[in-house]
Amino acid sequence: MALTATLEEQQRLLELQRLDSDTDAARAQMGRLRSxxxxxxxxxxxxxxxxxxxxxxxxxxxxxxxxxxxxxxxxxxxxxxxxxxxxxxxxxxxxxxxxxxxxxxxxxxxxxxxxxxxxxxxxxxxxxxxxxxxxxxxxxxxxxxxxxxxxxxxxxxxxxxxGRGKALLAQRAELAALLPETLIAAYERARERNGGIGAARLEGNISGASGMALSPVELEAIQALEPTEVARCPETDALLIRP
CATH class of the missing domain: 1.10.287.1700 (Helix Hairpins)
Structure with a gap:
């Protein structure tokens, strides 16, 4: 069954990824500071x-x-x-x-x-x-x-x-509440598999998740999806958000 989400929800997913990445960076910085x-x-x-x-x-x-x-x-x-x-x-x-x-x-x-x-x-x-x-x-x-x-x-x-991490978590919780549970679950599974990257933007034929170019066949398959169908990176299986 295809994973679906509104265009607004898909864009919010990118914002969720940004918050999670910033939170991960804050945790890493705290680790460096403690040692x-x-x-x-x-x-x-x-x-x-x-x-x-x-x-x-x-x-x-x-x-x-x-x-x-x-x-x-x-x-x-x-x-x-x-x-x-x-x-x-x-x-x-x-x-x-x-x-x-x-x-x-x-x-x-x-x-x-x-x-x-x-x-x-x-x-x-x-x-x-x-x-x-x-x-x-x-x-x-x-x-x-x-x-x-x-x-x-x-x-x-x-x-x-x-303090910054606490604020990020609060923003994250507020934003996650606006997204479907199925979308969040798919995003979290992808994050776990890909070292923190669960969603990324598709820029032309470049996957922001893998940093690699999609083949013409892969790109054509994604372009054939309905706007509400969430695309996935062929290399990482992260959720790809189209423009």
Whole structure:
């Protein structure tokens, strides 16, 4: 049995197709926004810098501990040297003891020099570690700002697209109510088979559904149909709306 519809209904079917295509595009856009590549890359970057910051924070803690240990070692050695020097300057003890204290003082002076060099190296290491940690924290804060800004942008886009999609669905429901159920059913079956294309215009001998030219025999068969008989694309079986 031939599928029939008034000329007005057939034209409305093209408008229904437009609304459905726009709705499909809105859904696809929402999918892209939900998996926004730029946002995903920014979050990946932020996570990498956060991991680096954690590692650098541990290194800075270690460097601070090593510096504190070096400073304490210098203080202890200085105290022993100063005590030994005071005793030696005061001449406390016998000649042998004073001689030993002189040797001890020389040893402590040399040891103190080593400890002070180690302290200086520890200070430089701590400063380098702190600078690296500060730089990482600064970079992390900047990237997190970018993440926040991108999230706000994506959310605003999602809301806009969702609102547009809602309006399209409302228009679609209003228009579909004006069309026969049999026409809608045939259109929906064609859409399902053809990846969203259920109806298209016939422009000359070109099917808007397939984008291909109809053969003379196919075109003649369509032209022989009554105006109220709905034509179909020979290639896709989508509904073809004649001018």
């Amino acid at each position: 926004d590549e730029q946002l995903r890359e920014l979050k990946t970057q932020a996570n990498a810098i956060a991991a680096e910051e954690t590692e650098l924070s541990g290194a800075a803690d270690t460097a601070r501990t090593e510096l504190a240990t070096a400073e304490e070692r210098v203080e202890r050695t200085q105290a022993r040297r100063d005590q030994t020097r005071s005793r030696l300057d005061a001449g406390q003890g016998g000649a042998k003891e004073l001689q030993n204290m002189g040797h001890e003082l020389e040893t402590l002076e040399s040891l103190l020099q080593d400890h002070e060099e180690q302290q200086l190296a520890a200070m430089e290491n701590a400063e380098t570690a702190e600078d690296a940690l500060t730089a990482a924290s600064t970079r992390l804060a900047a990237v997190r700002d970018h993440v926040s800004a991108r999230e706000q942008h994506v959310q605003a886009e999602l809301q806009e697209v969702a």
